[in-house]
Amino acid sequence: MRKILIVEDELVVRSIYRRKFEMSGYQVETAEEGSAALKLLPIYKPDLIQVDIMMPGMDGVEVIRQIRAWPEFREVPILVLSSFYRPDLAKEAWKAGASKCVSKMDCTPNLVLELVEQLLSGENTGTAPKFGTVALAEGALEPARPAPARNQPGFATKLTLKKDAPSSKSASPPPAEPEPEMVEQWPPPEDLEPSRPKLKVSLDLPASKGTAPSRPTFGRENEGAAPAKPTTRPSFATQAPKPSETGSAEPGVAEQPAKVESAPAEPTTTSGQDFRMEIRSDFIKRVPQIQAELRERVGALIKSKSATDQLRLLKDLESSVSSLASLAGITGFGRISHLSGALDALIKDLRKKPNQMTASVLRSIAHAMDCLNLLFRDLNQMPQEIPQSVLILVVDDEPISRRTIAVSLGKASLRCIGIEDSTVALNILQENPFDLIFLDAEMPGLTGFELCTELRKLPTNKSTPVIFVTSLTKFETRAQSSLSGGNDLIAKPFLMMELAVKALTYLLKPPSTGDGKTGAGQSDE
Amino acid sequence: MDLEQLQSACDGDAGLMRELIDLYFGQADEIMAKLGKGIAAGDVGEVNHLSHKLAGSSLACGMSALIPALRQLEHNAKAGHLTGAPDWFAQAGVQLEAVRKFMRDYLSRKSP
Numbered sequence: 038m039r040k041i042l043i044v045e046d047e048l049v050v051r052s053i054y055r056r057k058f059e060m061s062g063y064q065v066e067t068a069e070e071g072s073a074a075l076k077l078l079p080i081y082k083p084d085l086i087q088v089d090i091m092m093p094g095m096d097g098v099e100v101i102r103q104i105r106a107w108p109e110f111r112e113v114p115i116l117v118l119s120s121f122y123r124p125d126l127a128k129e130a131w132k133a134g135a136s137k138c139v140s141k142m143d144c145t146p147n148l149v150l151e152l153v154e155q156l157l158s159g160e161n162t163g164t165a166p167k168f169g170t171v172a173l174a175e176g177a178l179e180p181a182r183p184a185p186a187r188n189q190p191g192f193a194t195k196l197t198l199k200k201d202a203p204s205s206k207s208a209s210p211p212p213a214e215p216e217p218e219m220v221e222q223w224p225p226p227e228d229l230e231p232s233r234p235k236l237k238v239s240l241d242l243p244a245s246k247g248t249a250p251s252r253p254t255f256g257r258e259n260e261g262a263a264p265a266k267p268t269t270r271p272s273f274a275t276q277a278p279k280p281s282e283t284g285s286a287e288p289g290v291a292e293q294p295a296k297v298e299s300a301p302a303e304p305t306t307t308s309g310q311d312f313r314m315e316i317r318s319d320f321i322k323r324v325p326q327i328q329a330e331l332r333e334r335v336g337a338l339i340k341s342k343s344a345t346d347q348l349r350l351l352k353d354l355e356s357s358v359s360s361l362a363s364l365a366g367i368t369g370f371g372r373i374s375h376l377s378g379a380l381d382a383l384i385k386d387l388r389k390k391p392n393q394m395t396a397s398v399l400r401s402i403a404h405a406m407d408c409l410n411l412l413f414r415d416l417n418q419m420p421q422e423i424p425q426s427v428l429i430l431v432v433d434d435e436p437i438s439r440r441t442i443a444v445s446l447g448k449a450s451l452r453c454i455g456i457e458d459s460t461v462a463l464n465i466l467q468e469n470p471f472d473l474i475f476l477d478a479e480m481p482g483l484t485g486f487e488l489c490t491e492l493r494k495l496p497t498n499k500s501t502p503v504i505f506v507t508s509l510t511k512f513e514t515r516a517q518s519s520l521s522g523g524n525d526l527i528a529k530p531f532l533m534m535e536l537a538v539k540a541l542t543y544l545l546k547p548p549s550t551g552d553g554k555t556g557a558g559q560s561d562e
Numbered sequence: 563m564d565l566e567q568l569q570s571a572c573d574g575d576a577g578l579m580r581e582l583i584d585l586y587f588g589q590a591d592e593i594m595a596k597l598g599k600g601i602a603a604g605d606v607g608e609v610n611h612l613s614h615k616l617a618g619s620s621l622a623c624g625m626s627a628l629i630p631a632l633r634q635l636e637h638n639a640k641a642g643h644l645t646g647a648p649d650w651f652a653q654a655g656v657q658l659e660a661v662r663k664f665m666r667d668y669l670s671r672k673s674p
Contacts, residue, residue, distance in 0.1 A: 530622045
């Protein structure tokens with residue numbers, strides 16, 4: 038019987054995977070922290086190790102490094118569960134010797150099981166990854182050799198940033214160890230709703246002057262070259278390309294596992310369906326407790342005045358939100374998982390940069406919590422999948438601001454059109470419905486407030502959420518924002534994840550919230 | 563120079579940092595040229611808009627040395643006058659060059 042070791046600090050997640058693997062005929066052992074896993078390793082001798090990347094104490098990356106430093110375990114497949122919003126961690130895990138990374142936000146036990154089977158069967162057919170030359174841990178007995186160039190660490194989904202401005206990566210030569218690439222954007226290009234109307238205004242108009250995109254295509258750039266359509270939902274599984282695909286083969290480095298083009302189909306067996314229903318039902322039962330804990334922790338954070346208290350409270354909140362992201366992901370509640378995953382990444386940023394804890398950030402966290410509460414309320418009444426087609430407009434005469442907003446949205450795999458001229462933007466808004474709009478408050482010609490007032494008269498965008506991005510945070514600005522029909526404000530300078538969370542808050546919001554506003558893909562027009 | 567803010571704006575991405583810095587200085591030179599003309603012409607609307615715009619991008623990129631002078635220009639222009647504008651403008655220009663030199667040195671040190 039094949040043996041799997043699960044290294045996961047979250048008890049419920051650990052239990053779910055244990056049961057899933059045992060039901061599928063594997064022998065399973067679990068460790069709730071890295072040090073325990075390392076003690077267990079030589080005794081248990083697993084055929085595959087599943088590691089959660091974000092654990093208290095020794096994190097997943099360090100666990101992988103230490104496993105790979107052990108000659109006996111250099112070739113054992115390691116499957117990593119990471120956050121969609123922390124591609125940096127996926128990259129680190131990859132460098133440390135992970136075989137595959139999957140996003141917790143989008144992976145179900147079925148997907149994980151499928152990947153486990155692929156990894157294990159790859160071993161049988163000689164296609165398992167070899168890690169003999171990869172990033173040995175410090176203190177390893179053998180001297181570390183240079184890591185092979187791995188061209189595709191991170192999630193196996195490609196983020197194609199809009200052509201708002203040249204990609205930062207394109208400005209420099211390809212690095213020896215490239216950034217993890219999101220090779221599939223949200224939404225995947227092939228999954229865009231056929232009914233989504235195309236832009237009715239050519240963006241070769243003056244709108245595209247400066248660094249604004251000359252022809253944003255909302256995920257259609259890859260049309261014709263798009264990969265096979267996933268069978269059920271986007272897969273964020275990661276693996277390296279085959280050396281023959283990248284030209285990066287190095288003597289002694291074995292072929293990498295084959296690319297996972299699509300997620301496995303949902304189970305058709307009764308036991309699989311029962312299992313899924315059961316874990317979803319368990320999650321729903323836990324929701325009141327989760328909600329109460331989150332409410333208490335967010336409330337305490339907002340009331341807190343002392344920086345020391347805020348840091349402590351952030352740590353507590355991070356723990357709750359991270360756990361929620363994992364649980365919601367595993368049980369298929371995609372909206373909750375994505376929003377809490379992004380919030381988790383924002384909280385981690387704040388813990389690193391506590392001086393960025395502004396009133397704007399607290400407001401963004403509070404709004405995200407409101408949205409989570411609405412999603413909890415509607416657990417049984419609305420689709421939980423993330424919207425399949427999202428159009429975001431950014432109107433700002435300042436190129437740095439447009440670029441920063443675009444990169445921030447990119448953190449949530451969201452793309453946007455950036456328009457410099459507010460009058461041109463109004464023309465585009467007349468013909469094209471958007472899901473979300475970011476406006477600079479002060480612009481020449483029509484100010485952001487004036488543009489907002491005008492767009493509220495348009496049938497196409499009368500209820501589209503509008504967020505003002507401004508350095509003006511005085512009360513008058515907030516009043517002007519509301520009076521013009523704006524929904525929210527975000528203060529410059531902002532943390533990139535704050536803006537991503539803000540966008541997700543509006544895009545994932547359930548359709549009827551009592552305020553007449555709608556979430557993306559839920560338009561009531 | 564608020565390097566922490568600049569790094570935060572780039573999220574630690576060195577390529578994005580270079581891109582934003584190039585965008586910033588390209589834009590700053592253009593705005594400063596227009597701002598000089600606006601002050602000479604006594605165009606308070608133009609001075610208000612341009613100084614606000616450059617102050618915003620300076621804030622975003624951590625080029626904090628320019629901000630006091632630009633905010634003063636903006637404040638005065640918003641109040642409908644350009645008292646002391648040439649001096650504030652000159653001060654912003656000096657700070658812009660200082661920041662440019664600092665960033666040139668910083669980036670050359672960071673280059674492999």
